[in-house]
Amino acid sequence: MYSPIIIFEALANGLMLGAVYALIALGLTLIYGVLHIVNFAHGALLTVAMYAIWLAFEKFGLDPYLAILIVTPLMFALGYALQRFIIGPSSHGSDNGILLVTLGLSIVIQNLLLAGFSSDTLTIATDYAFGVVPIGPLLLSLPRVIGLGVSLLTALLLWFVLNRTDIGKAIRAVAKERLGASLVGINVAHVYAMTFALGTACLAIAAGLLMPTFYVSPTTGAAFVLVAFTIVVLGGMGSILGALIGGLLIGVVEAVFSLFLGDSLGQIGIFLIFILVLLVKPTGLFGARG
C-alpha cells in the first residue's frame, strides 16, 4: 500500500493533467455541440499548435507561455479559414461528408508536418520545466500547476464568450435551432466558422501548456485526442461544463489506475468508464440530447 502522500500526489497530478485534457476536449465538444460534427482533425490541429509553439521558442526565443498569446490568434484564424473555406463548402450539407473531410484533413496535416519537420522529436528546454511547487509534503510540478490554472481560466473565458457576448448568443442560437437562427438574420456559415475557430484556439492554449514538459512529433496529437473523445462522451456531447468535469475526472481515474495497476493497465480505467457511460447514461453526465 502506498503512503497517503503518494496517493494525494497522484490525485493532484491526475487533476492537473485532466485539466489539460479538458481543454482539448472543450474545443472538441464545442464544435460538436454547434456543428454536430465529430472533428477528426482535432488531434492534427493540436500537433500544428505544438509545432507553432516550438517554432516561436526556437526561432524567436519566445517563452512557450508567452507564445500562447501569439499562437492562439493564429490558430483561431486557421480554424476559421478551415471551416469557412474547406470543411463547410466541401460537406455539401451532409454530416457524413464532414466526417470524411476532417479525417482527410488530419491525414494531410500530419503528412505536411512530416514533410516539413521530419519525424524527429522536438522538445523545449526551459528553466522552470523541472520546477516544483511544494505544498506541504507534496511536490507538484510547476508547469502542471500553471496548466491547471490556465485551463480553468480558459474554460471560464469560454463560458463568458458563449453567455455574455453577441457572437456567443448567436452560437447558442445556431446550436439550438439552425433554421430559426438563419431566419432571424444570423449568418450561419460565419457562426460555424467562429465556433470552429474557438475550438481550434483552445488547442493553441493546450499546446502552450503541454510543450514545457512534453515533446512534439507529427503524431503527438493522436495520443491526446482519443482521451478527448472519451471525455466528450463522458461529459455529454456538446456540454462545456461536462467537458471540464469529465476531463478532470478522467485525469484522476487514469492517475489512480496507473498508480495501482501500472501505466499499461491505467488506460483501462479510462475506457471502462467510457463503456459504462455508454451503457448506463448514453447522454453523458451533463448531456441534454439523447
Add this chain to the structure above:
Amino acid sequence: MKTLMNSVSRRTLLQTGGALAATLAAPGLVRAQAPTVKIGLLQPMTGAFANDGDLAKIGAEYAIKEINDAGGIKALGGAKLELLVGDSRSNAEAGAQATEQLQADGAAIVVGGFASGIAMTGTQAAARYELPFIIDCAVSDALMTRNLKNVFRFNPSFSMAADVALKNLVLINDASGKAAKTVAIVHEDGLLGSGLAKLMQARLPELGFEVVETISHPTPARDMNNVVLRLRSLQPDLIIPSHYFNEFVLFARTLQQQRVKPKGIYALFGGAASSYKFVSEFPEAAEGVMDVNHWGDPKNPTNDKLMAAVKDAGKFYAYNTPINYSVIQVAAQALEFAKSADRGAINEALSKNEFDSGIMPYGKSKFDATGQNVNALPLNTQVQGGQIKVIYPDQFAQAKPKFPANG
C-alpha cells in the same frame, strides 16, 4: 515517323556512328576505365527512424570514400565501390521492396536493416536471389534462426548483449560493495520492452538482486508521473528502463522533477542513453545514466573523424554511424576474399574468413554456421560530465564507472 527520320541529320548520324565504331574498336579501354561494384545500403531514410537512416548513411559513405581513395578493391583490379541507398521507409513491407530494388539495380551485396522487423523482411527478400546481406544493428534473436545462407549479422544478438549486460552489472555492483540490492524494471509494453523485462525478471534474482517492481507503460505515453510516483514510494536502488526515445526522455525528465534519485539507471539498448541528442538537450537528466549498446571503439582515431563528420552534417552522433562504417569495411574485405562480385562467391567468403571489424570493438569478426558474428560485443557506456564515456570492458574504457551515480 517521316519527320523524325528527317530530323536526324547526316552529321549527327556520322558522329554517333563514329563514336560507336571507336568504342567497338577499343573494348579493353572501356573495361579498364571504371569497373565498379555496387553495395546496397538498406536504411530507413524516411519515416519514424529517418534520423537513424541519416546517421547510418554518413558512416557508410565515409567508408566507401576511404576505400575508393585507397585504391578500391585490389582483388578486382582496383574496382571502385558505389553505394546504392534503399529506403526502407521505417516499415517492414517497404524494407522488402527496397531490397528487391537494390537487387534489381545490381547490388553485389546489401548491408543494413537497422530494426529487427525491417531486417527480417529485407533479408528474406534477399534470400530469393542468394544476395549476400550483412545486418548492421538489428538484435532480434529470431533473425538468425532461419538457416538462410546469404544472411550474416555483424552486431551482437539480443541474448548475447543481455549476457554481457548482466555480467557487467554484477561487476559494477560488486566493485561498489554491492550498493544495489533492489531493482525496478520500467518498460514499454511492446515486443522489445516486454522481452527485456521477462529476461531480467528471470535472471536478476539468480545474481542476487531483488526485483521489487515491474512497471509497463504504453507507447506513446502521455505522462510518466504515476510511474515515477510508484518508484518514489518503492525507492529501488537501481532502475532498469527499456523504452523508445520519446518515452525515455519523458521518464528521465519526470524522475528528475520528482527528485527520484536511484543509485543507478542501467539500460539495455536504451537508445536515448547512448544518444548525444538526449545528452545535449537534457544534460542533468542524462547525467549518470548507464547503457549497454552498440558503440564504436572510442580509442580508434577514425571514430573521432566520424564524430566530426556527423557534427558537420548538423546531426547528433549515435552508434548507427560507426556500425555502418564498419559493416561496409567488412563487405569490402569479403569482396577481396571472394576475388569476384559473384553472389555465391561473396557468401562463401563471408562464411569462411575472419574480418577486421572496422571501428567496432569486435576484434576479428567471424560468422558462425547461423551467420552470427561470434565476436560481436556491446559496450557499457555512462553519461559523465555531459559526455558519453565507455566504462566497460576495460580495454575500451575511457572512464571508471560512477556507481552509485549520485554517491
